[in-house]
Amino acid sequence: MNPSQQRRLLVICAGLFIAIVVVILRMLSFQLLSADQIADLSRTIQLHNVTARPARGIIQDRNGAVLVVNGSDYQVGVSPTFIENSEEIATDLAPILGKPRHEILGALNSDETFVVLEGRVSPDVAELIRSLNYDQVQLDPLPRRMYPQGELLCHVLGYVDFENQGGSGLEGYYQVELVGVVASRLMNISPLTEQIGVIAREGADLVLTIDRTVQYAVEEHLKRVIEETGAEGGTIIVMDPRTGAILAMASLPCYRPYDYYDADEELLLNPAVSKQYEPGSVMKLITMAAALDSGTVTPQTTYEDTGVVFVGGIPVYNWDRAAYGTQDMTGLLAHSLNVGAATIATWMGPDTLYNYFQRFGYSRPLGIDVMAETGGQLPLPGDANWTETNIGTNAFGQGLAVTPLQMLSAVSALANEGYLMQPYLVQEIHKDGQVFTREPTIISRPVSKQTAYQLTAMAVNAVRTEVFGAQLEGYTVAGKTGTAQIPEGGIYHPSDTIASFIGWLPADDPELIVIVKIDRPKTSPWGSTVAAPAFSALAEDLVILLDIPPDEIRLQRDILAARTNRG
Amino acid sequence: MSAHVARQRPRTRKDKRRKLLWLTEAQAALGWAVLLALAAVLGAIYLHQTSEIARVGRTVQSLQYQTDEVKRANSSLELDIARAQSLPRLKHQAEQMKFVPAVSDNIEYIVVHNYPPSQESTELIDPLPEPVVIDTAAEAVLRALAARFGDLTRGESE
Numbered sequence: 001m002n003p004s005q006q007r008r009l010l011v012i013c014a015g016l017f018i019a020i021v022v023v024i025l026r027m028l029s030f031q032l033l034s035a036d037q038i039a040d041l042s043r044t045i046q047l048h049n050v051t052a053r054p055a056r057g058i059i060q061d062r063n064g065a066v067l068v069v070n071g072s073d074y075q076v077g078v079s080p081t082f083i084e085n086s087e088e089i090a091t092d093l094a095p096i097l098g099k100p101r102h103e104i105l106g107a108l109n110s111d112e113t114f115v116v117l118e119g120r121v122s123p124d125v126a127e128l129i130r131s132l133n134y135d136q137v138q139l140d141p142l143p144r145r146m147y148p149q150g151e152l153l154c155h156v157l158g159y160v161d162f163e164n165q166g167g168s169g170l171e172g173y174y175q176v177e178l179v180g181v182v183a184s185r186l187m188n189i190s191p192l193t194e195q196i197g198v199i200a201r202e203g204a205d206l207v208l209t210i211d212r213t214v215q216y217a218v219e220e221h222l223k224r225v226i227e228e229t230g231a232e233g234g235t236i237i238v239m240d241p242r243t244g245a246i247l248a249m250a251s252l253p254c255y256r257p258y259d260y261y262d263a264d265e266e267l268l269l270n271p272a273v274s275k276q277y278e279p280g281s282v283m284k285l286i287t288m289a290a291a292l293d294s295g296t297v298t299p300q301t302t303y304e305d306t307g308v309v310f311v312g313g314i315p316v317y318n319w320d321r322a323a324y325g326t327q328d329m330t331g332l333l334a335h336s337l338n339v340g341a342a343t344i345a346t347w348m349g350p351d352t353l354y355n356y357f358q359r360f361g362y363s364r365p366l367g368i369d370v371m372a373e374t375g376g377q378l379p380l381p382g383d384a385n386w387t388e389t390n391i392g393t394n395a396f397g398q399g400l401a402v403t404p405l406q407m408l409s410a411v412s413a414l415a416n417e418g419y420l421m422q423p424y425l426v427q428e429i430h431k432d433g434q435v436f437t438r439e440p441t442i443i444s445r446p447v448s449k450q451t452a453y454q455l456t457a458m459a460v461n462a463v464r465t466e467v468f469g470a471q472l473e474g475y476t477v478a479g480k481t482g483t484a485q486i487p488e489g490g491i492y493h494p495s496d497t498i499a500s501f502i503g504w505l506p507a508d509d510p511e512l513i514v515i516v517k518i519d520r521p522k523t524s525p526w527g528s529t530v531a532a533p534a535f536s537a538l539a540e541d542l543v544i545l546l547d548i549p550p551d552e553i554r555l556q557r558d559i560l561a562a563r564t565n566r567g
Numbered sequence: 568m569s570a571h572v573a574r575q576r577p578r579t580r581k582d583k584r585r586k587l588l589w590l591t592e593a594q595a596a597l598g599w600a601v602l603l604a605l606a607a608v609l610g611a612i613y614l615h616q617t618s619e620i621a622r623v624g625r626t627v628q629s630l631q632y633q634t635d636e637v638k639r640a641n642s643s644l645e646l647d648i649a650r651a652q653s654l655p656r657l658k659h660q661a662e663q664m665k666f667v668p669a670v671s672d673n674i675e676y677i678v679v680h681n682y683p684p685s686q687e688s689t690e691l692i693d694p695l696p697e698p699v700v701i702d703t704a705a706e707a708v709l710r711a712l713a714a715r716f717g718d719l720t721r722g723e724s725e
Contacts, residue, residue, distance in 0.1 A: 052631075055638060058645070066649035070642045123643075141639060148649030197627045216654045474671065544669055553676040 050187045050198045053143070054180030057203035059157065059170065061212040062427055068157055068171075068257075071146035074126035074139045076118040082136050083108050089134055093117065096128050120162075144258075145171070151254045153215055155270035156208075156425060158371060159260035167260065168268050170206065170425060172371030177204040177429060204431035209245035209424060214238060217541045218248040225534040226252055230522030235272050235404045236534075238542065241412035241504060241513045243440035244421030246368075247546075249405075273373040276401035277498050277517070280484030280527070281319070281336045283397030285502075286410055288333060289455050290356030291344040293447040299329045299454055309339045309346075311392025316342040319483065334462040336481065338396045345395035350381045353391060359446035360410040361420055362402060366443065368423045377401040397484060404500075408515040410446075411502045414459070415478070415510040418445050418452040460507045470503055470532035472539050474550030478510075479503030479535070481527035486520070496520040501531035505539060508555075511548050514538065 001009070030038060059068040076097065083089065086108035094101040097118050107115045117137075121129075126139050145160045158169020164179060166172035180203035187196065218236045226234055238248040251271040255263035269275060291297045307323030308315050318324065318338050324331070332340035345353050357363070363378035378400045379386040393399040402410075405423060413420040422441040429436040447455075459478035463470050470479050482500040485492040499521050504513035516531040516538070524530050548554070650656070701707045 055642070065652065066645060069645045069649060071646050072639060072642075146642075146646050148646055149653050150655070152654070196624070197631055199631075212654065540671055541668075544671065544674065549676050550671075553678060556678055 046188050047186050048188075050185055052183040052198040052200040053164075054182065054200035054202045056143070056145070056160070056164065056180065057174075057178040057205040057430075059178075059206045059208065061208050061210050061215075063211065064207075065212045067147070067149055067153060067208070067210075067212065069146050069148065071123060071144050072126075072141035073120045073122060073144045074129075075116060075142055076121055076126075076129060077114055077116045077138045077140065078108060078136055079114050079138070080108055080110050080112060089137065092132050092134075093129070093137070096125060097121070147257050149212070151256055152212070152219060153210065153250070154254040154257050155251050155272065156210065156249050156370060157257055158270075159257045159268065161260075166371070168371050169270060170208075170370055173369050174204075174206060174426065174429075177431065178206070179203050201432070204429050206426050207428035207430065209240075209247065209427045210249070211247050211545070214542065214545050215248040215250065217545060218538065219250045219252070221534060221538040221541070222250050222252050225516075225518060225530070228523070229518060229530050231518045231530075232520040233271070234518040235515070236517070236538065237272055237404055237408050237515050239408060239412060239423060239513050241415040241421070241510050244409070244412070244423045245427065245440070246423055246425050247512065249425070269372060270370060272404050273368060273370055274403070276374060276376050276403055277519075278400065278484045278487065279397040279402050279407050280482035280498065280500065281338075281341075281396055282407060282411070282480050282482035282500055282502050282527075283395070283400075284333060284336060284341045285414060285455060285459065285480050286357065286360055287341050287345055287353070287395040288329060288458070289360075289414055289447050289451055290353060291348055292329070292454055293451040294348060294352050294356070296348045296352070297329055297344055299458060302326050302328045303332075303340060303343050305332075305337055305339050307339060309342050309392070311342050311346060312388030312390075314389040314392070316392045316396075330458050330461050333458045333480065334466045336462075336466075341395040342392035345391050350391055353395070354378070354380055356446060357394070357400075359420075359444055360413060361406060361443060361446075362400070362410065366406060366409055366423055368405060369426050373405075374403060376403055376406050397482060404515050404517050407500075408502060408513060411480075411515075412504070412513045413446055414452045414455045415504040415513050416452070417449040418447045420444050420446055456504075456507055463503070467501075467528050467532050469528060470501060470535050472505065472536050472543070474552065475505050475539070475543065475548075476507040476551055477503050477505045477536075477539070478507040479532070481532055483525060483527045495525065497525040499525065499527040499530035501527050501535045503532075503535050503539070505543075506548065506551060506554060512539075512542060512546060514542070 055070050058066060058070065060066055076093075078089075080086075086105060090101050090105040090108055093099075093104050097104065099118070104117060107117055120142060129137060129139060142162075143164060147154075147157070156169050158171035158173075159167045160171050161167050166175040166178065171178065181201035183198045183200040185196065185198045187198075218238060222234050222236050225231070233252050235251040236248070237246065237250075239246050249270075249272050253267060255267045260268065288297075292299070303326075305318070305324035305327050307321060308317050310316070316338055319336060324335055324337055324339075327335070327337065327340055329340075329344075331337075332344075348356075357378060362376055363380075364375040365373040367373070378394075379390055390399050409420060409423055420443045422443050424438055424441075427438055429438075456478050459480055460476055463477050463479050467479065467481055470477055470481075479502055482498075482502075484498045484500070486496050486498060487493075498517060498519055500515065500517040502513065502515045504510040514535055516535045518530050518534070521530045542548070543550075701710065
């Protein structure tokens with residue numbers, strides 16, 4: 001090796017040495033100085049959080065008709081780097097997405113790796129986009145609740161927001177059961193590691209006590225009554241008084257649960273359980289039940305109706321300001337006399353009266369399985385807003401507030417031998433292959449069987465002699481009307497009322513009880529002329545739908561036995 | 568001779584040593600070869616296993632994706648079915664087929680007494696006698712006479 005070669009070798013060795021030193025230093029810097037950072041980077045690249053979202057449970061009516069299912073909206077996105085024919089795509093997408101063409105073109109030509117053209121489009125729009133056959137346009141499904149029956153049962157079902165959170169109704173109350181359990185796992189996506197499946201626990205399905213056909217009939221009748229009377233809205237609930245199972249629950253105006261975000265916030269509440277009103281004369285049933293059960297009066301007890309009675313220094317008048325002379329308790333109910341109701345309330349005294357009111361479930365939620373139930377208002381002696389006058393006014397349904405469901409449930413105790421049943425909407429929960437069935441629950445027994453029978457007989461007489469509009473040919477109907485004034489700003493509205501009727505049939509063995517409540521009817525303010533005929537028309541359909549034969553057929557011994565066995 | 572022997576001995580020793588060395592090298596090479604082969608086999612097994620695991624993992628993921636797609640399609644079908652069975656649609660179709668809503672006047676209740684049958688009435692009664700086939704007129708006459716006067720022979724009479 002000559003000196004020149006030796007020098008060159010030396011230079012090469014030096015170069016290699018320096019390179020090795022640099023590599024070693026760099027390795028040391030990786031290992032010592034940036035170790036954590038690089039480890040994090042490695043984890044970020046390799047580890048991926050895989051989340052499996054369960055399908056939300058579906059909701060069916062008592063006969064298995066599907067009321068709510070899962071569907072998808074779609075997110076429309078593109079990766080601009082893969083777009084070659086942006087002009088053509090923009091031209092086609094603009095009318096479908098309802099966006100200016102230049103806006104879409106700008107997105108298609110952007111430098112971003114991924115651009116969302118529309119955050120959420122309906123399945124129909126997605127289908128139109130799919131039919132264009134552009135592979136570059138990506139449609140990512142986004143879970144969405146679908147309501148194949150449209151607005152039917154809107155308040156009861158409630159809505160689900162874009163975060164899969166039930167916002168009202170059953171969707172809100174049964175959120176935990178319906179939503180299932182999300183499965184999430186941090187997984188290494190390296191091809192050299194095992195890929196474990198992530199499986200979520202599916203949401204439970206609900207089977208309701210609601211009969212879809214009955215619900216449809218109820219909503220149709222409610223629509224018709226509201227149109228015919230020019231009312232602002234209304235509520236109808238149909239319940240089986242023997243169990244507390246709700247067969248139909250409708251309130252109008254309604255909203256489309258699919259487009260819940262377009263609805264007024266007020267509409268999202270279920271008026272049947274969330275809105276309070278002064279019930280008016282329907283309350284006389286409860287006052288009378290308390291008076292009979294406490295032994296204060298008997299059906300034959302009489303009082304002298306002079307057309308006015310002073311309670312707490314304030315005069316109480318009859319609805320027509322007339323005097324009815326000597327009246328027994330049956331007459332009091334039949335003529336719906338405020339003076340009589342206030343009189344027997346004063347005979348009972350506040351302790352007895354309010355004790356019974358509370359036993360009937362007023363002033364607290366009944367615990368129905370639907371979101372946002374309210375308990376109403378019942379001022380009690382000692383409360384700041386209670387005066388002695390309340391004894392008189394509360395007796396005929398003024399100065400207290402109830403929900404339509406509370407009023408219906410309280411009266412249903414009279415139709416059910418004195419037992420107050422807890423109302424419920426979900427009959428079965430189907431979860432993980434198991435079926436959980438709801439059993440009827442007794443809340444309390446506010447009055448005796450005898451009192452319940454006496455009240456029923458008096459309510460039958462009231463319908464038979466005074467509320468002709470509520471009668472149904474071939475059936476014995478028990479019931480009571482209510483015409484309630486509406487408090488606004490501390491005083492009662494001079495003309496607007498809430499007209500209502502609660503009726504049950506067959507009176508001797510009730511299979512259904514119905515409340516019809518119409519808000520601010522324009523054609524007539526009275527429950528007897530607005531709500532009672534609506535009840536009768538609805539009941540005519542219900543006896544057919546629920547297979548309740550007329551009394552003359554039903555009361556035949558053979559039929560009774562057969563129906564008892566069936567029940 | 569002895570010189571020849573003396574010359575041969577170291578050659579033999581050298582040969583032996585060379586042979587020994589060769590054997591040692593061959594054994595070493597064989598050892599290395601075996602080691603390499605083992606490493607190769609193990610490596611191949613490892614690679615096969617890991618790639619198999621990865622392949623199965625991807626298959627699982629793909630099947631999960633398919634499951635999701637099928638679930639989505641199923642939900643879509645459920646929705647279509649439910650929409651097809653919605654009451655406004657059924658009502659419209661029924662009206663097109665000239666159906667009208669039933670009202671109570673249209674309904675006639677028929678009372679079938681003793682239905683469902685009570686336990687007493689479900690007791691078995693004697694079955695009807697089998698009909699008799701009569702082939703000739705003579706046989707018919709004989710049977711008629713027997714029926715007419717048979718009671719006499721049993722000690723019974725009308």
